[in-house]
Amino acid sequence: MQNQSSDLSSLPARAGGALRLAVVGSGVMGSGIAQIAALAGVDVLLHDARDGAAAQAVERLGQTLEALAAKGKLTQEAAQAARARLSAVQALADLKDCDVVVEAIVENLDAKRALFRELESLVRPDCVLATNTSSLSVTAIAAGLQRPQRVAGFHFFNPVPLMKIVEAVDGLLTDPAVTEFLLALGRRCGHTAVRAKDTPGFIVNHAGRGYGTEALRLLAEGVAEFHQIDRILRDTAGFKLGPFELLDLTALDVSHPVMESIYHQYYEEPRFRPQPLTRQMLAAGLVGRKAGRGFYRYADGKQESFDEPAAPAARPARVWVSQAWPAGHERAVALLRALGATLDEGDRPAGDSLCIVTPLGLDVTTCCVRQGLDPARTVGLDVLFDTRRRRVVATSPATSPAARAEAHGLLASDGTPVSVIRDSTGLVAARVVATIVNIASEIAQQRIAAPADIDRAVTLGLGYPHGPLAWGDQLGAATVLQVLEELQASTGDPRYRPSPWLRRRAQLGLSLLTDEA
Incomplete structure (x- = not known):
């Protein structure tokens, strides 16, 4: 072993060739990693400190591969070839000739550090040591090793064969070639591989x-x-x-x-x-x-299920819609016309009109005060998001029961369910989505990952309907910024302070996916 080269520069080129990979830990995560690697043509050794656990895992994987073949998701030949690449080993010393070892044991820093110390004394100097940790610092796991530069994160998601995303994580001392190797290996295993800095939660979490x-x-x-x-x-x-x-x-x-x-x-x-x-x-x-x-x-x-509240029979004689947010006015008026409402199109509402505001980061109370509206007959309507499957109406503390009933009855008159909520700065969806976009913007600002990788990782890892940065673009970066600024101003909570990434791109009219040279 002393004569083996410790140069890691050739690692990325080796990722597509013949490889021997070990997985330490044969639980759900370790077995999933072993399965996708074997299907990718990699020879896999599975080790577990528990007697017989690795052999049982290999047996279960064989059954899984057979089941996939029976369902037509694999050919019988592919299943048999993958099974032939899987082996259980009893001792860590049996991993001495591996090209990469992936640790998938208990999420405990001391246990992982002890394992890597032992592995370091056994494997070749050019063997990559990867941790599947989801919450611990890669840098801390590698600390104290003689060669911490060959340690990186290789974070898969459960269930590994179905969650087609893996984060390759650079510790502070990781050689870039090691992460490049893991990115290539992740892609070889059929996953989207994204690079992340070693920070709490990496990208997805x-x-x-x-x-x-x-x-x-x-x-x-x-x-x-x-x-x-x-x-x-x-x-x-x-x-x-x-x-x-x-x-x-x-x-x-x-x-x-x-x-x-x-x-x-x-x-x-x-x-x-x-x-x-x-x-x-x-x-x-x-x-x-x-x-x-x-x-x-x-x-x-x-x-358990909850019944939708019955829509009141009440309807307003006519409806006035605020023009404070022109796009919101346009969307609300189109919806109300489709529902057959009689519109009050005066500059100021008539004395018997139901008043509708379309808050953008505001609450109904603030809209009433800023626009001089009668709060007893004013409600808010969310038109920033889809109104085809559900409509959201917000009332202020002063909204009368009659105005609430009229708004609910009108907006549910075509059978679409209506959620009536209490007053909230940003209502519900805008608050949540703006928070998501802002955190993703800060991940980009901190250079934890490239903007496009953030969106890819979140879409695949969390199943959101859009990548958060692309979602911010869809809503408009300036719109998201306004929601956050109003939230911060009304609550005084630094939780809502906008990321500089978001603020600058909103001011310049740039996409949130725009990186900097």
């Missing part, structure tokens, strides 16, 4: 902070019930799962510690601030679907 934490903030403020927030974000913004459905699915014993960890690792950055409710729920054992109760209750695995 970092970018995902805005969705759940802002929804929890809305719930804490009493803006709407959890199931209403879920419906609004699914039906108007296009998320596959509402934030509370997602928290129930991932389980609070997993997601709450991640929220706290990233918040503290960033030295209490307000953008990542958790809410006390999830800690209370965790203490009570209300962790989500697997416990039968989280935000929702579950019976036989089925999530």
Whole structure:
């Protein structure tokens, strides 16, 4: 081993050739990595400290490959070839001739550092040591090794064969050739591979902070019930799962510690601030679907449902729409005309008109004060997002029950459900999406990843309807900036301070995907 070259510069070119890869840890993640590597033509050695665990994992993988072939997702030949590339080994010393070792053991810093110290004494000097950590520092894992430059992150997502994204992570001492090698290996395994700096959460877990934490903030403020927030974000913004459905699915014993960890690792950055409710729920054992109760209750695995509130029969005699936001006025008027409403087209509303404002980062109360409107007969309507599947109406503390009923009845008159919420700066969807766009902008600002890679990683890793930077472009960077500025001004909370990346591109009229030389 002493005569082996320690030069790592040739690594990227070797990624497409004959390789021997080891996976240490044969749990769900380790087995998934082994499966995709074997299918990519890589010889895979699987090791686990538990007696017999690696052999059992290889057996299960063989059954999985056979099942995929039976379903027509693989040819029988491909399944057999992949199975032939999988071997279980009992001792770490059996990994001495590997080109790359991927660690997929328990998420514990001391355990990972001890494993890498032992591996370093066994493998070749040009063997890449990769960690599949999702929350620990790659730099800290490599610290104290004789050759920390060959250690990098190689973060897959569960389930590995289906989640087609992997983050290759540069520690502070990582040789760039090592990360290039892992990027090429990830692509060879059929995944989109993106490069990230070693920061808490890397790209995906970092970018995902805005969705759940802002929804929890809305719930804490009493803006709407959890199931209403879920419906609004699914039906108007296009998320596959509402934030509370997602928290129930991932389980609070997993997601709450991640929220706290990233918040503290960033030295209490307000953008990542958790809410006390999830800690209370965790203490009570209300962790989500697997416990039968989280935000929702579950019976036989089925999530409880909530009826839509019945639409009132009331209708306004006529409707006046604020022109403070011209695009919002245009969208609201088009919707109201389609519903057969009689429009009051005066510069000021008549005494019997229902007044509709279309807040852009504002709340209904502020709109009433700034525009001199009667708050008793004024409601807000969200037209920034899709109104075809659901409409969102906001009332101020002074909105009369009659005005609320008239607005609800009119906007539901074609059978489309209506969510009536309490007053909120930015309503619901704009607050959540602006927070997501802002965090992604800050990831770009900090050079954690390239703008296009941020969008690719988030779309594949989190399943959002759009990459966050492209979503910001779609809404308009200036629009997102205005929402955040109004939120910050009204709350005084630095959580909403706009990223310089977002502010500068909004001011210059540039795409949020525009990088700098």
